Amino acid sequence: MASSHSPGSAMRDPFVVLHVGDLHLTGSGQANVRDFAAILDEIAGLAPRGAFDFVYLPGDHAEDGTAAQYAILEGALNRHPDLPVRLIAGDHDRQYGTMIDFDATFARIAGSPRGGTHRARHNHLPRPRAPGSVTQYYYAETIGGVRCLFLDMVSAGYGEKGFGLDFRLGPCQLDWLGRKLKKAAAAGLPCAVFAHTYPDDLRVPEERIALAGLIRGYGVRLVEMGHTHYNELAHDGRTLYAAARSVGQNEDGSVGYAVAAIDGAVTSWRFKPLxxxxxxxxxxxxxxxxxxxxxxxxxxxxxxxxxxVLSKAAQSAWRCYVRVDDGPAQPMKPDGPRAVHAWIDWPEGARRLSVEVTDGTATVGATMPNTDIDVIEPVRRSFVPPPAPQRPGSDTFRLPAWPVKGVRGDQLGPNRAGRKW
Structure with missing residues (x-):
């Protein structure tokens, strides 16, 4: 792993996305409405401002894709007008074969400065029943030094209630994606793709192969997804496919938000329970x-x-320490507004690395400050990336349970092993 950071070099910030999973909003007063509001309140209260690049909403915002349900979404977001948001469509946003109400919401959110000022695209596509003009909601933006590509997997399909999964990209979007990835590669920009689901869920086999091939061929660093309803990580040696727990139809544990980062040559992910x-x-x-x-x-x-580090407290209050296995705690210093760092000895045979943070805050009735710890097992100096998986772009190479990252490994969601919502 080549590091571009050395003692005395300029500070850098990692690219950071906070992913709030599928909302499936139905009506006001429901638990998912309260949970979504609480998640946004916590995110909006992070210090300093700019602790992350944007909040990602991966589709299935409204259970039935109706204007009343999108009004709940917009009402919650409008309470935090400065919060940067990027959103895409999910299959439930096209539940009844139309995206008229989603279109209006997309224009108000994605079309605003907080959403990146993006517009829908109108393409003439070979539709499943007959060719026609289709509105699609895909776009690209460079954020924090990363080329971010947001896909629309639903507009080109049937998208009708009772039809089942019908994810499609269409030739216009596939061509657009290939051109964007090629241009980013020429510019030396790392890429992240934001989609509603795995490429393997696309209905057309040729699209399935093409999308997975583009992602692997161009070495996309991160594919961040919803749809599964559970936390899941699948890594193929080049790309991290990461799915986050649903807020609205959840069997996976406490609601919250996923945190994904690209820091130099490293991509990382962890779930933050509310x-x-x-x-x-x-x-x-x-x-x-x-x-x-x-x-x-x-x-x-x-x-x-x-x-x-994500905290409500100012950086001056953070106390961060790194530890190798069971060795002594070593202090870490700020490195830009989001990160802390330290140079440490890494002896042969060392296995585990942990970082602990306190920030002086405490919950009501607590006698000690709040503390959090993350733990990894660093890659070895002799590491060789694995060969391409047999089904790239699928969950067949998903990781087993990884509790410290919030991954249970049991796939409790409606599209694999969970309830049929």
């Missing part, structure tokens, strides 16, 4: 062995450790 108090810490470098794309980079047995 019922666990801040602060929150996530190691962003070095890479864990399960998410690595290259061997550990060390100089004279030393490595740089970097971590993202």
């Amino acid at each position: 019922d666990r108090a801040l602060p929150f810490v996530m190691i962003t470098s070095p890479a864990d062995r399960r998410l690595a794309t290259a061997a550990l980079d060390s100089t004279d047995g030393r490595i740089e450790v970097r971590a993202l």
Whole structure:
């Protein structure tokens, strides 16, 4: 793993996305409405401003895709008008074969400065029943030094209640994606794709193969998804596919939001439950062995450790420490407004790296400050990336349970092993 950061070099911020899972809003006063509001309140209260790049909403915002349900979404977002948001469509947003109400919401949110000022696209597509003009909601934007590509997997399909899964991209979007990835590669920009579901869920086999091939061929760093309703990580040696727990139809545990980061050559991910108090810490470098794309980079047995901290307290109140296995705690220092870092000795045979943070805050009745710990097993110096999986773009290479990251590994959701919502 090549590090671009060394003692005395300029500080850098990791690219950070906060992913709030499928909302499935139905009516006011429901638990998911309260949970969504509480999640946004926590995110909006993070200090300093700019602790993350944007909040990602991965589709299935409205259970039935109606104007009244989108009004709940917009009402919650409007209470935090400065919060940057990026959203895409899910299959439930086209539940009854139309996206008229989603279109209006997309124009108000994605079309605004807080949403990146993006517009819908009108393409003439070979529709499943007959060719026709189709509105699609895909777009690209460079954010925090990362080329972000937001896909629309639903507009080109049937999208009718009772039809089942019908995810399609259409030739216009596939061509657009290929051109964007090629251009980003030429510019040396890392890429992240934001989609509603795995490429393997596309109905047309040729599209399935094409999308997975583009992602792997161009070395996309992160594919962030909803739809599954559970936390899941699948890594193919080049790309991290990450799905986050639903807020509205949840069997997976406490609601909350996922935190994904790209920091230099490393991609990392961890879930933040709403019922666990801040602060929150996530190691962003070095890479864990399960998410690595290259061997550990060390100089004279030393490595740089970097971590993202989310907190309501000012950075001056953070107290961060790194530990190798069961060794002594070593202090970490701020490295930009989001991160802390330290250069440490990494001896042969070391296995575990942990970072602990306190920020002086405490919950009501607590006698000790709130604390959080993240733990990884750094990749080895002899690491060799695995060969391409037999089904790229699928969940067949998903990781087993990883509790510290919030991954249970049991796929409790309506599209695999859970209830049929």
